[in-house]
Amino acid sequence: MEIDFKNIKIIGFDADDTLWVNETYFRETEERFAELLEGYETKNKIDQELFKTEMDNLDTYGYGIKSFVLSMIESALDLSNNKISQETIVEILNLGKKMISHPVEVLDGVEQVLGKLVNKYRLIVLTKGDLLDQERKLEKSGISKYFHHVEVLSDKKENNYKNLLEHLGIQTDEFLMIGNSLKSDILPILNIGAKAIHIPFHTTWVHEMVEDAEEVNGHLKLNSLTEVLKYLDN
Incomplete structure (x- = not known):
């Protein structure tokens, strides 16, 4: 037509x-996030949980990197049954800062x-x-x-x-x-x-x-x- x-x-x-370019960096960060949480769940489960948390948070946080970081932290707490270390939380925050400062x-x-x-x-x-x-x-x-x-x-x-x-x-x-x-x-x-x-x-x-x-x-x-x-x- x-x-x-x-x-x-x-x-x-x-x-x-x-x-x-935008989505490529989110996918790369998701891979790193799964590596940080590999001691608690399989990669597939981690990916599913993160996506579900992002969807649940859209109305509250909206779109963007900051929303994504908050969803990663929430997912990490849920997947680890609140046992995630402070060091890992800091690493997740740094992942977000890296995305924000990316050229x-x-x-x-x-x-x-x-x-x-x-x-x-x-x-x-x-x-x-x-x-x-x-x-x-x-x-x-x-x-x-x-x-x-x-x-x-x-x-x-x-x-x-x-x-x-x-x-x-x-x-x-x-x-x-x-x-x-x-x-x-x-x-x-x-x-x-x-x-x-x-x-x-x-x-x-x-x-x-x-x-x-x-x-x-x-x-x-x-x-x-x-x-x-x-x-x-x-």
Whole structure:
């Protein structure tokens, strides 16, 4: 199905794993966390318990590294029956600090694409997560100059998008969202009548996975961000 982008005036970009690497560092930290807890449970059980704890804590802590660290500590206490050592708690805290201080790795082609599109469209960042951490990553990325507006949402559901577009005075038929998550960046956007481009990242958090993903249509799916120039830079 061919999608017409001629009316698009504003393009929203997801940040994590669309503009820069993110999920890879979470997976690496999960591996280290499992190593720290290997004396109490199997890796599979540790992974399951951590994910369950993260899901239970979403409404309280939201998304981001700080939430992740709190969930790791809670999981460590549960899995060890509160016997986890202070030294291990300190190691878990240090894992989180390492993630926060990690250099921002902008994905290939991002600055090239933004440099082209900014001459024709108004570009905005629409991401979710911890406000301080996302602001830090954007500043360290060196690409903040391309964006007219940056919004860190508590979640990315239909009402979040609808309320934001209304607040910014953006018509849905003039808006395009680009992101790596079908659940957060594509489906809600299609449901409110805007357009979307899906660019999958090689690592996806289980929480962001969608059943029957191949049956989701109405959007453009590309292999890399640079491919959007074939459709938008003309």
